[in-house]
Amino acid sequence: MNITSSHTLFRLDYGGKLEREIANMTEAFAEHKLDTGHYPSRWLAIKLLEADADVLEHVRTLPNGGAVIELARQSSEKLKSWLGDDVDMLVADRRYGFINGIVRQALKRPHMDRVTLTDRIDDIVTHKWLGLPIFFAMMYIMFRLVIDVSAPFLDWTDAVINGPIASWFASLLDLAAAPAWIHSLVVEAVIGGVGGVLVFVPGLLILYFFLALLEDSGYMSRAAFVMDRFMRVVGLHGKSFIPMILGFGCAVPAVYATRTIASRRDRVLTALLVPLMSCSARLPVYVVFGLAFFGSSAGTVIWAMYALGILVAMLAGMVFTRTILKPDVSSAFVLELPPYRNPAFKSVLIHMWENTREFVHKAGTVILYASLVMWVLLNLPWGVENQRDSYFGRVSGAIAPVFAPLGFGDWQTSGALVTGFMAKEIVVSTMSQIYIGAEDAEEAAEPTTFLEDLSGIGFGFVDAAVNSGKILLSIILGVNLVDEEAEAQDTVLSRALREHFTPLSAVAMLIFVLLYVPCVATLGAIKHEFGISWAITSAVYQTAVAWLAAFLVYQGGMLLGLG
Amino acid sequence: MLAQLLALLETRENGLSLFEISRQMKAQPSAVQSMLDLLVKKGRLIEAGPDGKYCAACGLESNCQLLAVHGKRYVLASLFSNKDEAVRIESPVSPEAAL
Numbered sequence: 001m002n003i004t005s006s007h008t009l010f011r012l013d014y015g016g017k018l019e020r021e022i023a024n025m026t027e028a029f030a031e032h033k034l035d036t037g038h039y040p041s042r043w044l045a046i047k048l049l050e051a052d053a054d055v056l057e058h059v060r061t062l063p064n065g066g067a068v069i070e071l072a073r074q075s076s077e078k079l080k081s082w083l084g085d086d087v088d089m090l091v092a093d094r095r096y097g098f099i100n101g102i103v104r105q106a107l108k109r110p111h112m113d114r115v116t117l118t119d120r121i122d123d124i125v126t127h128k129w130l131g132l133p134i135f136f137a138m139m140y141i142m143f144r145l146v147i148d149v150s151a152p153f154l155d156w157t158d159a160v161i162n163g164p165i166a167s168w169f170a171s172l173l174d175l176a177a178a179p180a181w182i183h184s185l186v187v188e189a190v191i192g193g194v195g196g197v198l199v200f201v202p203g204l205l206i207l208y209f210f211l212a213l214l215e216d217s218g219y220m221s222r223a224a225f226v227m228d229r230f231m232r233v234v235g236l237h238g239k240s241f242i243p244m245i246l247g248f249g250c251a252v253p254a255v256y257a258t259r260t261i262a263s264r265r266d267r268v269l270t271a272l273l274v275p276l277m278s279c280s281a282r283l284p285v286y287v288v289f290g291l292a293f294f295g296s297s298a299g300t301v302i303w304a305m306y307a308l309g310i311l312v313a314m315l316a317g318m319v320f321t322r323t324i325l326k327p328d329v330s331s332a333f334v335l336e337l338p339p340y341r342n343p344a345f346k347s348v349l350i351h352m353w354e355n356t357r358e359f360v361h362k363a364g365t366v367i368l369y370a371s372l373v374m375w376v377l378l379n380l381p382w383g384v385e386n387q388r389d390s391y392f393g394r395v396s397g398a399i400a401p402v403f404a405p406l407g408f409g410d411w412q413t414s415g416a417l418v419t420g421f422m423a424k425e426i427v428v429s430t431m432s433q434i435y436i437g438a439e440d441a442e443e444a445a446e447p448t449t450f451l452e453d454l455s456g457i458g459f460g461f462v463d464a465a466v467n468s469g470k471i472l473l474s475i476i477l478g479v480n481l482v483d484e485e486a487e488a489q490d491t492v493l494s495r496a497l498r499e500h501f502t503p504l505s506a507v508a509m510l511i512f513v514l515l516y517v518p519c520v521a522t523l524g525a526i527k528h529e530f531g532i533s534w535a536i537t538s539a540v541y542q543t544a545v546a547w548l549a550a551f552l553v554y555q556g557g558m559l560l561g562l563g
Numbered sequence: 564m565l566a567q568l569l570a571l572l573e574t575r576e577n578g579l580s581l582f583e584i585s586r587q588m589k590a591q592p593s594a595v596q597s598m599l600d601l602l603v604k605k606g607r608l609i610e611a612g613p614d615g616k617y618c619a620a621c622g623l624e625s626n627c628q629l630l631a632v633h634g635k636r637y638v639l640a641s642l643f644s645n646k647d648e649a650v651r652i653e654s655p656v657s658p659e660a661a662l
Contacts, residue, residue, distance in 0.1 A: 089565060089605065096564035096598055100590060338582070 014094050017082055021075040022046060028071050032064040048072035049079070050088040118339040122222065131226035139306060142210045144299035144475060146203055147287065152467035153202035154287065156460045161195035164453035185375055188433055193371025196432025196493060197363045197425045200284040205356050207280060211249060212351035216343035220245055234317025235327040240270040244313065247277030249355065251518060255525040268530050269317060269325045272538055275518035276313040278306050280359065281424035285513045288428055292494035293506045305514050312515060312545065362423065370419060370426045374433055387434065406512060406547065407505030407554040417512070423519050428493070435496035504562050508554035515546035568598055569607060569639065578611050578638035599637055611636045
């Protein structure tokens, strides 16, 4: 038996008309004496009929190539008019049809009731009773990791910005014999304001890393599913929770994400609740106060802020549902749960970088402008000695009594809260300008050389990396591997805040920042989507709720002797 | 297969997701994905956001959290007549613009 005779060359049949044109083309190659080189004639004919750009370019360079290409073009036109589609589509259709046929005949799939790993994980994470505790536990672990692991890098960034960078700028200005007011503008407004916000970049990098992990792994959809039962209490369904989860990043895209919800009433209600989710802009405020007043429990306090945001959103939703936004016909909640997958490291890094870049860009634009305006207002009338007597100080002082029952009735805090309306990060940059500016950031710095500064930055980074690693291991292993000395580090702003707040008034302040008026960009998005009246409603109800909640916490704490 | 896929989307103004298409065609998502990619490349289909609106005009396309949660939808290009509106909605107000 001749073995080779049992091997037939596979050839997919593309159907009568197409096959005829392929045959015509291969004959044309012979007639035009086209040198097909190492390409099989049939393959080359199909590629020419498909008008493949690379093959056309190659054939054009051959003798008689132009004539063959013209023949192929005419054949393609003919086939399109006969069969109603481009040749490449017809060819692909035949190939996919053939592949599908082979798969159906050759592949025996296990029975559909087979339990996949995804099913097994879903049995636990979407369980009726376990689902919600698992969701909150995940959030708790995430924020512990974000706060604790980033803390050494936060200290390092703070030390670099307020140490070497501030001193380099000061030295340059001294060299240029710059007047005192430029000195003050650069050190207090630019470095104090923008630097005060940039300090939190390490924390945000880690936050976005975990959010990307949760999204890419497929857990986010499960979170919406788990929250469905609770969302129904407020007259919404799980689909509304997805914009809310997005609100943990930024409320602006979250408001636009309500477009996935069919009912207008559900959209409006979701958009009113989205700003109650703690966006990443509030994180710097939580971190500053958390580390200043609660030390190693800062992660727990910050997690509590996120949980409180969800709780208040539920309560606000219940009130709206029973008053101005009564539910219409409830629609069924159908959410596709994609299979779990290993997050791609590159995709996670891109996600981290894109979101953090947005934050840094904001620091370099909105927060820089706001800091400059703040500096001007703090120094007008020109030459004012005491910032309290500046225009900003006077206006803030006039507003301050409103906040006095909440435990932070000084002009500095009320001024910072008012500027936070522009963007929540500005609360921190304003506080940095007022408190650190007043303390003089450079006072503790001993003169150092440029090389000493550079080596200090490098060694500081290594120390931060080692301490972060130790903290991470401590959390994973449940054993404290961190030196007391490393734990005791503190930011310049934290030290300043402890002189103006008690732990109780700090909690009231955090609650107020969590709940009060959304930033101007979020209000712009609500106005754009639902009109000015809903934007005003959002601003007014949130500020009222924030004041009331902070009042209850502060006054309640005072009554209990916690102040 | 491609013709079957295009026919499936003919009446779906908001399009279908990869998983919905593969379920209806009784084919593996990985097999359907390559067909969808080809049809998108050929301009027969439009990749849309979870609400069936146009994605390509949005700067967040490669990093969209909404897409990460809901996944893309595929809409027949001939049904896709509301591109102008889509471009408008996919440009959220930036903080600077709002200021």
